[in-house]
Amino acid sequence: MIDRNITIEDLVDDYPFAVGYLSEKGIRCIKCGEPIWGTLKEACIEKGFDDKQIEIFVKELNELNNLNQI
Amino acid sequence: MIDIQKTLQNLGIDPLNFGVSTGTEWFDTTGKIDSSSSPIDGKEIAQVKTATLDEYEKVVQKAEEAFKKWRLVPAPVRGEIVRQIGNALRTYKADLGALVSYEMGKVYQEGLGEVQEMIDICDFAVGQSRLINGIALQSERPLHRLSEQYHPLGIVGIVTSYNFPVAVWAWNSALAAIAGDVVIWKPSSKTPLTAVATQKIIRQVLIDNNVPEGVFNLVVGRSSVMGDNFLADKRIPLFSITGSTSVGKRAAEIVGRRLGRTLLELGGNNAVIITPNADIQMAVMSTVFGTVGTAGQRCTTTRRVIIHDSIYDKVKDAFLGAYEKIGQKIGNPLTDGNLVGPVIDIHAVNAFLDAVKKVQEEGGKILFGGQHLTGPGYESGNYVVPCIAEAQNQYHIVQEETFAPIVYFIKYSGDVQNAIDIQNDVPQGLSSAIFTLNVREAETFVSQTGSDCGIANVNLGTSGAEIGGAFGGEKETGGGRESGSDAWKVYMRRQTNTINYGAQLPLAQGIKFDI
Numbered sequence: 105m106i107d108r109n110i111t112i113e114d115l116v117d118d119y120p121f122a123v124g125y126l127s128e129k130g131i132r133c134i135k136c137g138e139p140i141w142g143t144l145k146e147a148c149i150e151k152g153f154d155d156k157q158i159e160i161f162v163k164e165l166n167e168l169n170n171l172n173q174i
Numbered sequence: 175m176i177d178i179q180k181t182l183q184n185l186g187i188d189p190l191n192f193g194v195s196t197g198t199e200w201f202d203t204t205g206k207i208d209s210s211s212s213p214i215d216g217k218e219i220a221q222v223k224t225a226t227l228d229e230y231e232k233v234v235q236k237a238e239e240a241f242k243k244w245r246l247v248p249a250p251v252r253g254e255i256v257r258q259i260g261n262a263l264r265t266y267k268a269d270l271g272a273l274v275s276y277e278m279g280k281v282y283q284e285g286l287g288e289v290q291e292m293i294d295i296c297d298f299a300v301g302q303s304r305l306i307n308g309i310a311l312q313s314e315r316p317l318h319r320l321s322e323q324y325h326p327l328g329i330v331g332i333v334t335s336y337n338f339p340v341a342v343w344a345w346n347s348a349l350a351a352i353a354g355d356v357v358i359w360k361p362s363s364k365t366p367l368t369a370v371a372t373q374k375i376i377r378q379v380l381i382d383n384n385v386p387e388g389v390f391n392l393v394v395g396r397s398s399v400m401g402d403n404f405l406a407d408k409r410i411p412l413f414s415i416t417g418s419t420s421v422g423k424r425a426a427e428i429v430g431r432r433l434g435r436t437l438l439e440l441g442g443n444n445a446v447i448i449t450p451n452a453d454i455q456m457a458v459m460s461t462v463f464g465t466v467g468t469a470g471q472r473c474t475t476t477r478r479v480i481i482h483d484s485i486y487d488k489v490k491d492a493f494l495g496a497y498e499k500i501g502q503k504i505g506n507p508l509t510d511g512n513l514v515g516p517v518i519d520i521h522a523v524n525a526f527l528d529a530v531k532k533v534q535e536e537g538g539k540i541l542f543g544g545q546h547l548t549g550p551g552y553e554s555g556n557y558v559v560p561c562i563a564e565a566q567n568q569y570h571i572v573q574e575e576t577f578a579p580i581v582y583f584i585k586y587s588g589d590v591q592n593a594i595d596i597q598n599d600v601p602q603g604l605s606s607a608i609f610t611l612n613v614r615e616a617e618t619f620v621s622q623t624g625s626d627c628g629i630a631n632v633n634l635g636t637s638g639a640e641i642g643g644a645f646g647g648e649k650e651t652g653g654g655r656e657s658g659s660d661a662w663k664v665y666m667r668r669q670t671n672t673i674n675y676g677a678q679l680p681l682a683q684g685i686k687f688d689i
Contacts, residue, residue: 113363113397116521123521127528134521135418136441137471137577138335138362141397142424 106165108145108158115144121172122165129153129161176272176282176508182220184269185371193222193366193394194229195373196236196387197380203229206396210367213279213516214506216554222366225395227403233391234409237329237356240388245326245354252352253303258379259348260296263289266375270340270368272508277365278339279515279556280468281507292344292372294641295657299348302662306353317676324666326354331404331413333425336518337471337577338416339365340372342439345645345657346414346665347390353665358391358410360400364518369394405429412437412665416473419575419602419650426652437664438652439645441575442604444627444636445478445597447619449590449610450485456633457609458492464607464635466500466560469517470526470579473651474605474629474637477575478567480596483587490541490583493562497542501559505551516556517578526558526578529571533582538565541583567596575602590615591623598626604647605629605636628655 106119115122116139123133131147133139140147148158190207192200205224212219225233244252263270267289275285308323330350334342339362347357361369373392380390393400405413405428414437415425422440429436446464448457464476481489500513507515517523523546530544543559551557560579565572572582586593590610597606606627608619616632618624628647629639639645644659646652655661681687 111397111401117363120520124524127524132420134525135420135577136335136473136575137337137518137522137525138364138417138421139397140418140420140424141401 106144106162106169108162109143111143112141112147113139119165119169121168125165125168126161178219178272178276181269181272181276185266185273186374187220187273187367187371190221190223191367191370193370193392194225194233195392196233197385197390198377199387201229201232205229205399208363208366208394210277210365212276213518213554213556214276214508216556219277220367222370222394225393225399227399230393230395230399230404233358233388233393234329234407236388237358237391238388238409240386241326241328241356243386244356244389247354249303249306249352249354252354253300255379255383255385256296256303256348256351257300258383259376260293260300262375262379263293263296267293270371270375273371274339274368275507275515277367278336279507279518281512281515284468288338288341291341291641295344295348298641298658299352302349303352306662306666313672314682315674315680316678317674319671319673319675321671323669323671324353324663325669327665327667328355328411329409330355330357330665331407331410332357332359333413333415333417334359334361335416336362336364337468337473339368342416343369343372346437349657349662350665351389353662355412355665356389356391358393360393360395360404363394363396366394402428406432408432408434411435414654414656415439419652422652435664437654437656439473439647439654439656440650440652441602442473442475442647442651443477443573443575443600443602444474444605445480445607446476446636447480447590447593447597447608448482448485448489449593449608449612449615450482451612451615452485452609453611453633454485454489454492458489458496460609460635462493462496462500464637465581466514466579467637469514469558470560471517471522471577472637474639475579476581476607476636478572478582478584478597480584480586480593482593483585486585494542497560497562501543504547504557504559514560514579516554517558518556520555522578523556523558525576526561526580529576529578529580530561530563532571533563533565533569533580536565536569536571538563538569538582544580567599573600590618594619594624601650602647603627603649604651605631605639607631607634607636609633
């Protein structure tokens with residue numbers, strides 16, 4: 105289960121599909137080949153997304169994860 | 175062909191390894207177990223047990239205790255221990271070089287070169303251990319002596335990246351050790367095994383010399399354990415961080431909030447200028463190593479080539495010829511003859527493909543490569559064909575650092591200053607180079623109106639720095655300097671001493687204060 109406080113490092117390792125999803129939103133999880141530091145929430149806020157948008161991202165990421173598990 | 179199983183055996187790497195050590199002791203930690211896989215074949219190499227916050231705390235306490243003892247050991251004696259560490263690395267050079275290649279993906283020759291760099295900085299540090307000097311100054315007050323001296327600083331946090339998984343630790347820890355500091359090393363989560371192997375290599379030296387437990391510490395940990403809390407830890411006065419500008423900014427903010435020190439070695443967007451006065455053959459041969467070496471994953475990788483329009487076609491053709499040959503030598507980097515190995519993982523492949531796409535969307539043109547390699551020999555999915563793209567310097571994608579083998583060709587016309595202006599017009603400022611046989615152009619390039627980078631070379635490429643000169647860059651590269659010259663001063667605290675050996679109490683600036 106992905107929540108807004110997951111670290112980007114864990115997100116990249118455990119849910120690699122999230123890298124592409126977030127890249128499309130303008131959030132780069134990987135820089136210089138390494139995951140950026142901080143949480144999903146922090147990365148979103150840095151790019152100007154608000155609470156509501158973060159909630160949508162989390163929801164969609166979990167839906168994608170469920171699809172991947174089917 | 176290298177026998178990796180034998181290499182792992184020689185280095186003491188087991189299927190499951192401890193990831194926390196205070197020098198000679200290893201800790202059976204209870205954090206998440208991380209797996210390290212090779213980008214070469216995608217196979218798991220081994221696993222590492224990571225630290226929890228409690229275990230991190232124990233290491234910091236041990237480091238604090240060790241510092242109190244280590245700072246009292248004379249610097250040349252500390253240097254002797256670093257000399258022995260250099261010798262231990264000589265003994266294990268072939269094995270550690272092979273593991274660097276296997277875990278990170280660089281070609282074996284570069285793996286060996288990385289270990290040689292560790293040895294070189296040890297040699298440098300040994301000499302420096304007898305040269306830690308202060309200065310004597312002239313006091314305005316009679317019978318007063320004014321001087322400066324350097325003292326050990328404390329615990330140094332070292333955060334390293336996967337592309338030089340062990341050399342950067344050596345750059346920092348060799349100088350920190352002779353300075354009287356103790357280190358806590360957080361290696362890249364992509365290359366924990368080279369860190370474990372290095373810690374095992376130095377262990378016997380520490381035992382033989384009764385080095386206090388806690389001088390050389392290793393903590394393999396997730397960012398939830400070795401992240402912001404590590405940076406915010408007031409017991410650690412200095413952090414040396416190698417990584418992206420994004421990580422560097424975050425680290426600088428957190429460490430800066432408590433007025434700690436940072437030594438930052440961050441991203442580069444390095445350019446080579448080729449003028450009409452260049453030896454073109456030399457320029458091309460040298461620059462190709464800079465563009466495709468380490469599969470474009472060096473901080474100093476050549477990202478842009480700025481070419482005078484009068485020689486553009488000639489230079490382009492020479493590059494294309496060289497890349498055609500390189501294209502036949504992409505593969506397992508442990509196999510003799512291969513010059514380009516994989517990038518670190520599928521995310522790096524995607525970043526590369528994304529850059530190839532974006533440069534075209536912005537109006538650029540692909541001159542060579544840019545494909546993802548599949549099929550026999552490329553099963554790991556991490557191999558790409560190095561790319562050359564014609565571009566404009568102001569493109570968004572050109573202004574960014576893509577950590578992969580893509581280089582942008584940019585034309586300039588007129589005077590060399592136009593090329594220098596293009597070169598400097600990026601956020602980063604690490605390495606730069608010019609190829610010219612014209613002394614005016616060369617001197618302009620290294621002058622105050624020339625390159626704004628920390629490294630500015632003439633008739634050699636942007637990558638492949640040697641131990642001796644200080645390494646680092648300006649602007650978003652972070653401003654840090656490490657590994658050579660007077661970089662040792664960063665690891666020490668400076669103290670100004672005024673000694674009154676007279677019987678009077680004169681105040682500075684002639685102030686009268688008679689009671």
